[in-house]
Amino acid sequence: MLLSVKGLTHYFGGLRAVNDFNMEIEKGIIQGLIGPNGAGKTTTFNLITGMHVPTSGEIIFSGDNITGKPAYHIAGKGIARTFQNLKLFSRLTVRENIRVVQNKQGKDAAAEEERLIKLFELEKYAEYRSCDLPYGAQRRLEIARALAIKPKLLLLDEPAAGMNPSEVDNLSELINMIIKEFDITILLIEHQMRMVMKLCHKLTVLNFGEVIATGAPRDILNNSGVVEAYLGKGGASIRGKRSER
Structure with missing residues (x-):
């Protein structure tokens, strides 16, 4: 197992942002981390990449315990990421x-x-x-x-944010190319469900900081608990759901 996250919990003051989060990622796959806005997805990315220190739990990467290690240490171990809001060196x-x-x-x-x-x-x-x-x-x-930086694991935080449908399709092709060219594993946060269905081998669903489902994309999109988390009671499907920005 490339990445194993066990019992990850994080508080911001008195607010519990992530609670008892568990996830395993096998080498060479694209795994999606989805959920409604505010579910705790980006906070989870920040915990994995060392931008926040977990309140409790552990993160094991390639057999090493990286829990609470600084971001530069984790990057050196082979985890890289992008951000929902671009963080390029603008000049x-x-x-x-x-x-x-x-x-x-x-x-x-x-x-x-x-x-x-x-x-x-x-x-x-x-x-x-x-x-x-x-x-x-x-x-x-x-x-x-x-x-x-030649990472083993690449975390993509809403890479399709702000893109039109044609750009989203091009991005999907690009991500497929990355998997083939770089012998890499990807963890993807994304609201574009058509893209998620096309790319991901496995999905983990967060709601209010807790995992509510894990499995193959087809099974997840027909899961009544997931549908309710996105659409409320009476929602029929989240297939084709667009970004909720």
């Missing part, structure tokens, strides 16, 4: 955004930099500052930059 160029996170220099680093720029179709923007890029290119750059 740096595309090339510089990738270069600044690489943990090596020389010909190999330069070759990997060029590979990422080409794979993510950023060649014409290579010398542009990231703040001057179109939105879709900024999203691609953030993923490329995360991959520059």
